[in-house]
Amino acid sequence: xxxxxxxxxxxxxxxxxxxxxxxxxxxxxxxxGLPQLCPDWMGNQIFWLLVTLxxxxxxxxxxxxxxxxxxxxxxxxxxTNDIAAAEDLKVKASEAxxxxxxxxxxxRTAANEIVAQxxxxxxxxxxxxxxxxxxxxxxxTAEGEKAISEIRANALxxxxxxxxxxxxxxxxxxxxxxxxxxxxxxxxxxxxG
Amino acid sequence: xxxxxxxxxxxxxxLVFHPMDQFIIKPLFGDGAVGIFxxxxxxxxxxxxxxxxxxxxxxxxxxxxxxxxxxxxxxxLCYGFIRKMVEDVAGRDALPYxxxxxxxxMFVVMANFVGLLPGAFTTTSHIGVTALLAMLVxxxxxxxxxxxxxxxxxGLFWINAAPLPLRPILALIEVISYFVRPVSHSxxxxxxxxxxxxxxxxxxxxxxxxIISTGIGLVVTPLSILAISAIYxxxxxxxxxxxxxxxxxxxxxxxxxxxxxx
Numbered sequence: 001x002x003x004x005x006x007x008x009x010x011x012x013x014x015x016x017x018x019x020x021x022x023x024x025x026x027x028x029x030x031x032x033g034l035p036q037l038c039p040d041w042m043g044n045q046i047f048w049l050l051v052t053l054x055x056x057x058x059x060x061x062x063x064x065x066x067x068x069x070x071x072x073x074x075x076x077x078x079x080t081n082d083i084a085a086a087e088d089l090k091v092k093a094s095e096a097x098x099x100x101x102x103x104x105x106x107x108r109t110a111a112n113e114i115v116a117q118x119x120x121x122x123x124x125x126x127x128x129x130x131x132x133x134x135x136x137x138x139x140x141t142a143e144g145e146k147a148i149s150e151i152r153a154n155a156l157x158x159x160x161x162x163x164x165x166x167x168x169x170x171x172x173x174x175x176x177x178x179x180x181x182x183x184x185x186x187x188x189x190x191x192x193g
Numbered sequence: 194x195x196x197x198x199x200x201x202x203x204x205x206x207x208l209v210f211h212p213m214d215q216f217i218i219k220p221l222f223g224d225g226a227v228g229i230f231x232x233x234x235x236x237x238x239x240x241x242x243x244x245x246x247x248x249x250x251x252x253x254x255x256x257x258x259x260x261x262x263x264x265x266x267x268x269x270l271c272y273g274f275i276r277k278m279v280e281d282v283a284g285r286d287a288l289p290y291x292x293x294x295x296x297x298x299m300f301v302v303m304a305n306f307v308g309l310l311p312g313a314f315t316t317t318s319h320i321g322v323t324a325l326l327a328m329l330v331x332x333x334x335x336x337x338x339x340x341x342x343x344x345x346x347x348g349l350f351w352i353n354a355a356p357l358p359l360r361p362i363l364a365l366i367e368v369i370s371y372f373v374r375p376v377s378h379s380x381x382x383x384x385x386x387x388x389x390x391x392x393x394x395x396x397x398x399x400x401x402x403x404i405i406s407t408g409i410g411l412v413v414t415p416l417s418i419l420a421i422s423a424i425y426x427x428x429x430x431x432x433x434x435x436x437x438x439x440x441x442x443x444x445x446x447x448x449x450x451x452x453x454x455x
Contacts, residue, residue: 035216043229064250
């Protein structure tokens, strides 16, 4: 395979000689056979691979991996904390809701009490006012009745006087000598009847 | 594959097929030989892999935000993905080895993805790289097994559930399969990466057909571009899946070391 390759790429030196001399590249710069199997290049690869691996290992184990681990742990912690905080808030919220319900119920009870109280107060006031008003009305009625009876009495007196006078005058006009006392008695008895 | 490609190149003059040239290791500075410490394209692309890893995991997480940014999300996703894999596959007592497994995963997944950039060099397509990774896993897992359980680790090969006469045979098979692990572990990754990239290059070589022959090119060039796109999409999938497979197998081997009893 190596032979043919070298021929095809135009190598002038015998490829076998080149390989024996430890050369893996022909005169045109092409590969002879598999470059992977060239023994001359192995040492170089092994050395640089070891350097690379050591560098990567130290960078990873000293810097990158602890840092990423810390970030992941921190994030896990943050998430755990946040979940705990959320639980707390949830409990607080339900507590607040219960307190609110309780306050609402209390307020309702208090309102009912106040309503009842007010109702009772109003009723008492009303009753008092009624009693007072009744009393006033009674007083006014009594006063009125008194005034009316007075007026009636006055009127009766006046009627009596007028009747007496009129009777006396009538008696006088009819020519009788009217005894004042008799006339008055007659009038009074007539008026009673 | 190279043979066939080059054969095609000879027939259709002008098309150049070098699907394996992308795997050549070159010095970045100068033209000298590639020694052990030479700065090569391997160095460059491994450095880019490191930079990409640092950018994602270190810069991405630098905000330390409780509500993450997109980059931080991605970094946390990688972290959580591998950590869960280690925990689920290898057990909780494997967590001390998590940074080690994370290193392997980040290197493989980043190298695979970075290697998909046009013009990139894919470090994980080299058997030398994946073999070393697999050997590191194999050796460390074996050492952990013996340190944790002493000779009891050999119980991994001695299956008590099987009938007694069968046990030696099974033990032989188990031992062989145990030592084949690093081979399959490394070749699976390198083979997948190499094959995909080589196929893409072969299709790419057909794309300039329209310059050579308009008639054939009208058919071949769009087909070639379509094929490259399709293979590229597949390779994106493969890049992740192979990194995932490599890592989960590491976890499985680690589980065997931590809990050798069947």
